[in-house]
């Protein structure tokens with residue numbers, strides 16, 4: 056079933072660390088051989104062995120209208136004929152900036168970069184340059200890319216300073232990153248009190264998708280907004296996942312809470328390498344060449360990437376009913392998966408917002424990193440591979456969110472539920 060993927064994986068490991076260009080793709084969290092894909096169209100992926108899958112990863116979010124979406128493909132083809140990069144300004148960059156500023160509340164100015172990591176790294180530097188402060192607050196379980204300031208785990212117990220979660224990150228860097236628990240306002244207040252006037256930024260995934268999908272408690276985001284305003288700290292919403300996913304204006308539109316800076320990735324490039332950070336004019340004006348905070352990139356604003364992003368965001372902006380359709384499809388999937396797991400007495404809980412869905416194999420409601428780690432990893436692995444064998448491609452980690460595309464049909468969802476019913480029956484036998 057996976058012969059070609061196995062051969063490709065062996066070959067890849069000779070030349071690429073772990074055989075992949077991003078760790079989660081190596082299936083370390085679920086075991087087995089990573090599937091190598093050849094093409095995709097709409098909601099369907101085709102692997103190197105010719106197997107077909109219904110896709111619930113959507114390249115970790117960008118393919119919100121399905122793979123090889125014609126307006127995106129046509130835009131990229133057209134742009135490519137005019138050269139693939141100029142290293143100089145183009146009108147395309149202005150058009151995408153204007154469109155995003157129209158779609159997302161609270162953005163006065165925006166800078167294009169090449170990944171979500173670069174967007175988050177740059178936003179932190181801008182906040183530090185704007186406030187003259189060094190420290191940042193992040194949240195356990197939230198992921199903001201592989202920038203040094205983010206690869207920090209919570210200091211143990213009384214220790215408020217972080218410690219590096221990866222070799223190569225210095226102790227000095229870690230000391231400027233404080234870690235709080237998601238959904239715990241008191242924890243955040245404690246960090247502000249213990250570091251009075253020293254915190255440049257608080258960065259958060261408003262709806263985390265990197266510890267499964269988790270929702271903010273009533274008043275949590277509003278509380279962070281008040282605290283940051285009071286403390287003169289830059290509130291950064293990392294909407295790399297939620298931007299243009301939850302609504303045209305992302306989580307900020309859904310919850311009505313406006314950040315000072317927002318980071319973007321994924322959907323903004325329609326699958327091409329684009330990230331961006333933007334926000335209040337007075338903050339963005341510290342960015343070079345207007346201001347002294349340096350940030351640059353040879354391929355930032357790349358014409359192919361801008362064309363792809365423009366094509367996709369224009370579709371989303373012009374057809375808001377897409378979000379209602381995505382909401383309905385995801386609600387249907389969630390409800391039927393719940394019935395299947397309940398019928399087979401599989402302990403589970405799910406979190407859903409819009410077309411983001413988190414599945415956890417545990418009884419307890421998942422509201423933060425600590426409860427997310429209650430999920431039964433062995434059950435997830437069993438479920439993942441059972442679904443893969445039945446042609447359903449889920450994120451290869453219990454700590455990821457499913458992303459639905461609007462290319463999914465009722466038939467695709469029914470097939471997914473039928474596969475889940477078969478796997479859940481096997482799970483009940485295997486784990487009970």
Ligand code: KE4
Nearest residue numbers: 077079115170171172198199200295296320
């Ligand atoms: P990139 O540098 O991977 O474009 O974006 C980093 C990033 C920043 N912020 C959030 C909220 C993110 O989810 C991400 C990246 N997401 C992961 C999926 N959990 C990308 C998949 C991967 O690492 O291969």
